[in-house]
Amino acid sequence: MPEVPFMPKATAVWLVENTTLTFKQIANFCNLHELEVKGIADGDVAKGIKAYNPILAGQLTRDEIDACSKNPERNLNLIKKDSEIKIIKERKKPKYTPLSKRQDRPDAILWLCKNSSQLTDGQISKLVGSTKGTVSLIRNKSYWNMSNLKPRDPVILSLCTQDNFQKALEKADRRVERERKAKIREEKKIAKEKERENINE
DSSP states (O other), X not given: OOOOOSSHHXXXXXXXXXXXXXXXXXXXXXXXXXXXXXXXXXXXSSTTOOOOOXXXXXXXXXXXXXXXXXXXXXXXXXXXXXXXXXXXXXXXXOOOOOHHHHTTHHHHHHHHHHHOTTSOHHHHHHHHTOOHHHHHHHHTTOOTTGGGOOOOOTTTTTSSOHHHHHXXXXXXXXXXXXXXXXXXXXXXXXXXXXXXXXXXX
């Protein structure tokens, strides 16, 4: 089967309207019958189909169209683009934690809340494969089994890697620093406004 441009009929409509190519050339390129292309030109076929520009779509070049317009025996060549092969990234599957490890998660959350309090609930839940709600309850000491929890390092428990833990910490530290600077700017702004008010009085 010959290579066919995307939206062949709409492409044929555009080529009929915007070039001096023969019906045969357009038919061969779009994999249509020559009479069908003639019907497009006469307005009998493809009524209501919006013209599709193959140059903007990266399927043809203006030079290729010009060369074929000058030589009716020449066929149009479709540009094959690597980008047309789209690689669909596999969606991240929820992190699976073995049943034997699930009881370790609350301990790991408690450890992270105590030793890395700058981490957000979202970051902690992502690291250990838990929920934000559980993290929030443990952080606020209102978790149902709080009295039986023992803070334990999630890396030692194999709930997350040292690398992921380090990256999360660095991200949290950057956020804390941004917030600190924003707070200082806000305090300076308030101080200036008060100073201005005192001068005006």
